[in-house]
Amino acid sequence: MPRTARDVVFVDGVRTPFGKAGPKGIYHETRADDLVIKCIRELLRRNPDLPPERIDEVAVAATTQIGDQGLTLGRTAGILAGLPTTVPGFSIDRMCAGAMTAVTTTSGSIAFGAYDLVVAGGVEHMGRHPMGEGVDPNPRFVSEKLVDESAMFMGMTAENLHDRFPHLTKERADKFAVASQEKAAKAYANDRIQPDLVPISLRRTSPEGGETGWGLATADEPMRPGTTLENLAGLKTPFRAHGRVTPGNAAGLNDGATASLLAAEDVARELGLPVKMRLVSYAFAGVEPEVMGVGPIPATEKALAKAGLSIDEIGLFEINEAFAVQVLALLDHYGIADDDPRVNQYGGAIAFGHPLASSGVRLMNQLARQFEEQPHVRYGLTTMCVGFGMGGTVIWENPHWEGNK
């Protein structure tokens, strides 16, 4: 049968405030599934014109799919969120790019005509599910030297990246990190972040973390506004003695969830749903696992090629700041300045946190809001590095674009 690919649009996206993993973190006593459920409910509340039964799929990513992140989260979270039982769901995993993959995979299916509307998002409660929980790597990785042992530890891969690009120094990384905190604080002051946050109720029974009883999260916990280069200079380098990667120039260990609503453009128009971004192309690419931080480079090359665009045509960048050096590597590749104003305008994961599989949609939320306020920009991209040597890039078009004036 003849088939026409349909345009796919990002209708809306929300997320929980991100928390610090661990016993003192705000979400220590909060279930992971509850975080994503509350995001899905918020999407429905924010889009009252959306008939829930029209949702064709719920794709939820998590890296560690056990316990409260297991049980086919897309399906169970859908039921718990109050979606009709007729709405199916599934779970997805590409580690840090989980939510991004949830978006791209379902978008592909929308374009193909299999879905009209989907919910795509991710969750990672790194306090309840620390990185590496329950993993059982095949011994051949080591015995056959398929990967260096450092590939298993993301911080070490970031150190490896500094080795590969000696001119990407710790000082540059720290400077980028300080700027990230500054930009994030400014974005908060300008109310750019809060409108897409879902308030989350918090219970604390142990006084170790502060006041006990029920509370409410309305802001990201990891942020450190006012961070200076001096603050960062003395931090430890946990992944290598006398190394360059510190807790200050990397994202922390975090808890949080995101969810987005994607639609075929014609369906969004039919239902009167907002169109915040239009999908142009996406690509994932693999690199040596020891330097997974360069993953965004080939992924971006591929995505640009598929879109027929050059890097100069990208007006806004949302690059996940798992590590400052990994952002710098991408910028360096394209000859973009470390402090280019098109890059991570609201700050990034170094400030907000990076709950692995949830982060992709956070990047999209921020790009969508930047599109809205910058109609002179036509294209933007969201990109991130992924464990075991991968990168993912999604290129978006600004529906508010005013044309070449």
Place this chain on the structure above:
Amino acid sequence: MTSKTAELLRGAAELFPDEVVTQAHVRHLDLPGGAGRFALITLDNGLDHTKPTTIGPQSLANLDAALDQVEKEAVDGEIKGVGVTGKPFIFAVGADLKGVELLKRHEDAAAIGKGGHDVFVRLANLAVPTFAYYNGASMGGGVEIGLHCTYRTVSAALPAFSLPEVFLGLVPGWGGCALLPNLVGADRAVSVIIENSLNQNRQLKGKQVYELGIADALFEGADFLEESLRWTAAVLKGEIEVVRPEVDRGEAWDAAVQRGRQIADGKVHGAAPAAYRALDIIAAAKNGDLRQGFEAETQALADLIMSGELRAGLYAFDLVQRRAKRPAGAPSKDLARPVTKVGVVGAGLMASQLGLLFARRLEVPVVLTDIDQERVEAGVAYCHEEIDKLLLKGRVNQDKANRLKALVTGSLDKATAFADADFVIEAVFEEMGVKQKVFAEVEAVVPEHAILATNTSSLSVSEMASQLEHPERVVGFHFFNPVAILPLLEIVRGEKTDDAALATAFGVAKKLKKTAVLVKDAPAFVVNRVLTRFLGEVLRSIDEGTPVEVADRALAPLGLPMSPIQLLELVGPAVAHHVAGTLHGAFPERFGVSDNLGRVVEAGKRSLYLPGTTELDPEVAELFQVGDSVLTEEQVRERALGAIAEEIRLMLDDEVVAEAQDIDLCLITGAGWPFHLGGITPYLDREGVSERVTSRRFLAPGVATVPA
């Protein structure tokens, strides 16, 4: 906290050292949308949801201290509002009743009432608005905490919300009686405080709490607290205006109180004070004077706490909540055998009701057998029709209805039908020979391990089993009519019944959701023996010359669910006469047989009264031949109560049940005898009947009574 309140609560706490203490955690948060800083108080006893949060004196002191903190913050302008909520699934379920039982003095009881008021009213008097978030189970004092707040939200997932005080023998005495009618009007307040309480303590669900106007907003359970706080933010910013309908303070108020009195009369017949005290306060609350209302609540609370009715009510509550779940004398449940198929001998109405119950609760195949195809088909058809009714009412879905219908089948061939049955119950004609024959037939075809149960109401289980090869597997399983409504199941141990059979019977009873009480194989077991003895004394008075109406009114001060003659009508004169005959056979010196009743049965009359009246049917009067000894109501009552006390003493001495508590549990769950009597033995003790007739009490002083 004023030092006076502190002292009051300290004194109360000393009287109740074992209180499960609830903490009142204060945590601060930023409301969404920039609505400002907010203090949220969480009530939490530190245990999981199976141990709901309760409120005793130390808990009140904790809440008081939390209010000290937020009061200052409110005055200093540090917070925009204060909220109260509970731990997961529980808001708070009211006063800790264990503490109430310990109170010996009126002034101590009054201190509990006043202490609660002193603390709770502070929620209404803070410098900022207060919000209650009813997140889960909310009862009594828990509900009242919220009523003192400026606003309330409720979770749609909330399973139980009530002011159950009147059910137990108290009044909502921490603000409920005065505040609720002023919030939602007297009629709705009467529904919650009186009507629901007196209807087996009926609970409201979250949606009803909202619809009644008790809560200002309803949010789904999934993000109840988040949405409540968003709503709070909107209220504080003026984006939402809470408008409540005007309360009708005219005739509607008086009519509501009048309706409440009718409900109370219908249920307790003036015999228990709690409902009437609550109604007096509701009536007085019409003028909107809360302070006056609160004082009346404290007074009523203290009076009632010191009353025998309340102590009996708490005792009865404990019986149905605790003792009913752990039957005295039941063998270890590890001995119980699995029951995967049930046989029912007989397909009459009782047998069909049992078949339906087994199918619904056990969800295993149930085969009805009888002597001819027509009866079998009628029995199965009855079950199928009842299942269709459940389907129509939405109690089961189509799949479940299909499943249940498929479970109930009929057969004339016991050998095939019962070949793989684990539990066979007979409900055939009440005659020893017939039942023995049935059991012999059944034993010949059932597997070795199968339990044989009898629903006999008065025949000896031991004798019924005596001719079997394996009498150890026979057990009495006596239901009460209507089976679907009365919870009691008397489980009768025959002389040879073994522990495995008994354990299996208790296991089945639990799955049937029945209140099982272990009873010795004694004539008529417990409920029928007590009722027959009591009815026998009333009939004897009539036979001797007391007018029917006088004798029938004699027990009215007890507030029993029905008068003796109404009871006779419900049981049916023929059955009553038959059981009386059986008991007369066993104990001729105490159980008489009324010739007048015999004539009534012979004449085919169903009642002594004209239908729907309490007027003697002239045709019955015609049949009566009475003596000339005319007793007063008091004399009849004394005679009937004395007989009950004597009979219960004899039953306890004969170890028919383990303790007096089991007799009371049987009468509450099998005859609907009221909480304020504690079944019956607390009443007999407090009225001095037991001492007069048996020279001793049934229960130790302080049990179901005010301790000395």
